[in-house]
Each structure stands twice: as C-alpha cells, then as structure tokens.
Amino acid sequence: MITPATTTEAIQLSGQGTPRLLRCRALQSPLAGVSDRIFRGLVRRWAPDALLFTEMVNATSLELGHGLQKVEELALEQGPIGVQLFDHRPQSMADAARRAEAAGAFLIDINMGCPVKKIAKKGGGSGLIREPDLASRIVETVSAAVSIPVTVKTRLGWCGSDLDPVAWCRQLESAGAQLLTLHGRTREQGFKGSADWQAIAAVKRALAIPVIANGDINSAADALRCLEQTGADGVMVGRGSMGAPWLVGQIDAALSGRPIPEAPSALERVLLAKEQLQALVAAKGDHGLLIARKHMGWTCNGFTGAPQLRHALMRAPTPAEAIALLDQTAAALAS
Numbered sequence: 041m042i043t044p045a046t047t048t049e050a051i052q053l054s055g056q057g058t059p060r061l062l063r064c065r066a067l068q069s070p071l072a073g074v075s076d077r078i079f080r081g082l083v084r085r086w087a088p089d090a091l092l093f094t095e096m097v098n099a100t101s102l103e104l105g106h107g108l109q110k111v112e113e114l115a116l117e118q119g120p121i122g123v124q125l126f127d128h129r130p131q132s133m134a135d136a137a138r139r140a141e142a143a144g145a146f147l148i149d150i151n152m153g154c155p156v157k158k159i160a161k162k163g164g165g166s167g168l169i170r171e172p173d174l175a176s177r178i179v180e181t182v183s184a185a186v187s188i189p190v191t192v193k194t195r196l197g198w199c200g201s202d203l204d205p206v207a208w209c210r211q212l213e214s215a216g217a218q219l220l221t222l223h224g225r226t227r228e229q230g231f232k233g234s235a236d237w238q239a240i241a242a243v244k245r246a247l248a249i250p251v252i253a254n255g256d257i258n259s260a261a262d263a264l265r266c267l268e269q270t271g272a273d274g275v276m277v278g279r280g281s282m283g284a285p286w287l288v289g290q291i292d293a294a295l296s297g298r299p300i301p302e303a304p305s306a307l308e309r310v311l312l313a314k315e316q317l318q319a320l321v322a323a324k325g326d327h328g329l330l331i332a333r334k335h336m337g338w339t340c341n342g343f344t345g346a347p348q349l350r351h352a353l354m355r356a357p358t359p360a361e362a363i364a365l366l367d368q369t370a371a372a373l374a375s
C-alpha cells in the first residue's frame with residue numbers, strides 16, 4: 041500500500057549541473073493540441089507543484105525559429121514545466137534543448153513514444169524505439185548540451201512481437217536519462233487496449249532512475265492502484281485530464297494524504313469553459329475559438345442540457361456567440 045509518508049518525499053533528479061526536485065508525484069502529460077499555456081494554467085490552479093509539460097515541440101522547427109512561442113511563453117508561468125522535444129537529429133535536439141533551457145525549462149523531455157506515422161517514419165517519436173543507437177546518441181548529446189535534467193517519455197516497445205521494455209529502458213538509463221516516463225502500450229497499440237502496468241513494474245524493478253507510470257490513470261483511485269501495482273515513483277495523467285484540469289491536483293492530494301478536492305460543479309465547469317475560451321481568444325484571436333471547441337466539448341458534460349449546449353457551441357460562428365451560450369447555461373444552472 042502507498043503511504044503518505046513515502047509519496048510526499050520529493051523525487052530527486054541530478055542533471056549535469058542543476059539538480060531538480062519533484063515535490064509532487066502526479067505529473068500532467070504533454071498533449072499535442074491540448075496542453076498549451078492556458079490549459080497548463082488551469083491544471084496549475086489545482087496542482088501548484090506538479091510537473092507539467094509543453095506540447096511536443098519539433099526541434100528542427102525550433103532551430104529555424106518556428107514554434108518559439110511554445111517555449112518562450114514559459115516565462116509567463118509559475119511552477120515546474122518541462123519542455124518536450126522530438127526529432128531524430130541529435131544536434132537539432134541539443135540546440136533546441138539549449139533554447140528551452142534559456143527560456144526557463146525545468147527539464148528537457150525527449151519524446152520517444154509519439155505514434156504518428158509521419159514522425160515515426162523519419163525516426164522521431166516512437167521511431168526511435170527501432171533506432172536504439174540513435175536514441176542513445178540523442179540522450180547523450182542533449183544531456184551534454186544543457187545543465188538541467190534530461191528525461192525520456194517512451195512506450196513499452198514497437199509492437200507485441202518486438203518487445204523488451206526492460207532492455208530498451210535500461211539502455212536509455214545508461215545513455216543518461218535522469219527519469220523515464222513509461223506509457224504502458226506499444227506503438228502498434230496507439231491509444232487502444234489497456235495499459236500494461238505489470239510491464240511498467242518490471243521496468244521499475246530494473247532501473248535505478250525514477251520511473252513514472254503512464255496509461256489509463258483517470259482518477260485518484262487509479263493512481264493509487266497503479267503505484268501499488270507498479271512500484272513506480274509517480275504517475276502521469278494523459279487523456280483523463282482533457283476537460284478535467286483538476287485531476288492532477290486530485291491525484292496529488294490523494295498521494296499526499298490530503299482530502300481530495302471535489303470536482304467542480306456543472307456551473308463551475310461552464311464558467312471554466314468560458315474562462316478558457318476567453319483566454320484562448322485573447323491569446324490567438326478568432327482561431328482561439330477553434331481550439332476552445334474541443335475543450336468546451338470535454339468540459340461541458342454531465343448535466344441536463346449538456347449535449348444540446350455542446351452541439352450549439354460546436355456551431356457558434358464567433359467567440360461572442362459561444363460566450364452568450366455559456367452565459368445562458370450558467371444563468372440556468374445558477375437559478
């Protein structure tokens with residue numbers, strides 16, 4: 041059983057020169073198209089000490105000056121934020137890591153799990169599982185380029201018939217990874233099927249560096265069960281936080297032996313959706329509405345009239361019309 045005494049101890053990462061402490065054993069995963077600055081700000085409200093991640097950032101693009109905003113906006117944020125990079129070129133990764141460090145990254149995470157074909161085919165993301173020597177070189181080169189810790193997020197393997205997660209993860213540890221997040225699925229599985237927590241347990245037993253378990257953690261009870269089954273040092277929440285930015289904070293409370301904060305009421309969720317929409321529109325203009333649609337679809341859920349509200353929100357042509365819909369719903373829920 042996980043006791044509060046063991047779970048409140050900080051996780052130590054050494055890095056080349058700048059050691060880091062993780063005070064919270066619940067982490068928010070990088071989520072492309074989701075975990076932007078505004079989403080992270082909401083997660084942070086419930087989880088002040090949790091390690092959060094940027095969406096994955098293409099290192100070559102960053103080198104060319106594209107996507108700089110994703111890194112530079114870290115300066116506006118509180119608390120530990122890891123920058124996640126992906127690419128197959130060690131030098132590009134090292135250059136991007138230097139930029140991220142200068143922008144205030146808490147650590148650099150290397151994506152070795154993304155299943156997207158276009159990325160994996162070039163040898164980035166999960167493609168590195170099939171290029172273990174290159175994967176090691178990337179970890180070594182990035183580690184030599186920055187003084188903050190370098191971590192890796194990966195999967196169990198490429199496919200069910202090509203699977204040796206312990207050997208794969210040991211290799212990443214030998215290359216210098218300071219922490220490993222293991223998503224308990226193969227590349228072939230994508231996001232389907234159940235995450236294999238037993239395989240994560242085997243990796244945890246084999247490694248000396250901290251191991252974070254990822255996959256199917258959608259509640260505080262899941263997190264406790266996962267830590268019990270895997271012996272992992274922490275858990276990373278993925279899809280469960282989409283539309284539920286309070287989940288990491290709830291898990292943190294459960295792991296620390298504090299009372300678990302209630303999920304927001306229907307009214308509070310509608311107001312949260314409005315706040316996120318307004319922040320996205322302020323940051324990105326009308327394009328913010330397109331990004332906000334998916335968040336509103338996830339958050340406006342589980343109350344009478346929610347399906348009709350979502351249907352109308354998806355069709356609202358302007359931010360003002362979407363805000364009016366949310367205001368009407370909030371007034372009805374408050375009465």
Ligand SMILES: Cc1cc2nc3c(=O)[nH]c(=O)nc-3n(C[C@H](O)[C@H](O)[C@H](O)COP(=O)(O)O)c2cc1C
Nearest residue numbers: 069070071072095096193223255256257277278279
């Ligand atoms: C929409 C979406 C975007 C994602 N983007 C990233 C990403 O940028 N980097 C990454 O390492 N994993 C990414 N993932 C994978 C998640 O971080 C996580 O590993 C995966 O969803 C498994 O956890 P879960 O079962 O709790 O969802 C993404 C997943 C989804 C659904």
